[in-house]
Amino acid sequence: MSSASSRSSRDPVADSIAAAADGIVAALPGLGAGNPVVLLDGRSGAGKTSLARELVRRWPLRGRVQVVALDALYPGWDGLDAGVETAREQILKPHARGLIGVWQRWDWETEAPAEAHAVDPGLPLIVEGSGIVDGSTAPLADLRVWLDSPEPSRKRRALDRDGDLYAPHWERWARQEERHVVRDEPRRHATHVYPVP
Numbered sequence: 001m002s003s004a005s006s007r008s009s010r011d012p013v014a015d016s017i018a019a020a021a022d023g024i025v026a027a028l029p030g031l032g033a034g035n036p037v038v039l040l041d042g043r044s045g046a047g048k049t050s051l052a053r054e055l056v057r058r059w060p061l062r063g064r065v066q067v068v069a070l071d072a073l074y075p076g077w078d079g080l081d082a083g084v085e086t087a088r089e090q091i092l093k094p095h096a097r098g099l100i101g102v103w104q105r106w107d108w109e110t111e112a113p114a115e116a117h118a119v120d121p122g123l124p125l126i127v128e129g130s131g132i133v134d135g136s137t138a139p140l141a142d143l144r145v146w147l148d149s150p151e152p153s154r155k156r157r158a159l160d161r162d163g164d165l166y167a168p169h170w171e172r173w174a175r176q177e178e179r180h181v182v183r184d185e186p187r188r189h190a191t192h193v194y195p196v197p
Contacts, residue, residue, distance in 0.1 A: 018054065
């Protein structure tokens with residue numbers, strides 16, 4: 001029995017995230033990779049971070065799984081494309097070549113790069129964030145997930161989470177996400193698509 005089917009429907013978002021995790025966890029062993037790469041994309045508030053946490057909790061393969069959130073890479077409120085480029089060049093490409101990837105966290109308060117982090121190519125990797133699934137990252141990942149969620153509920157969740165910090169930038173960020181969806185067609189490049197209410 002899946003964990004999704006054992007949950008009550010009092011929280012349909014949690015149920016949807018659990019169902020997505022069920023599908024991904026079931027697919028991982030069949031990949032035949034000890035260090036698979038999973039990309040989680042979707043617009044702001046779609047549930048990417050929650051899904052990443054659920055996958056780490058239920059990871060079915062041996063060893064520790066690494067998680068990189070693009071929120072730590074975007075260089076500010078206009079940085080969606082730049083954050084994806086950093087993830088591709090400094091994390092995904094080295095991981096695919098069996099090399100250690102090194103990236104710097106973006107400090108949103110000082111608006112400058114901060115400490116460096118390493119990504120072990122021998123370990124599984126989840127990268128989650130808006131923009132991460134496109135034609136350039138698809139060949140570098142084993143599973144590519146698109147979370148599809150309507151704007152009103154996404155906006156409510158995102159602003160409940162980040163409040164006054166995010167509210168003035170919602171439209172600015174949404175325009176970058178819309179450009180990504182139209183230009184990069186993440187749904188077409190996804191191996192799995194899950195609705196989140």
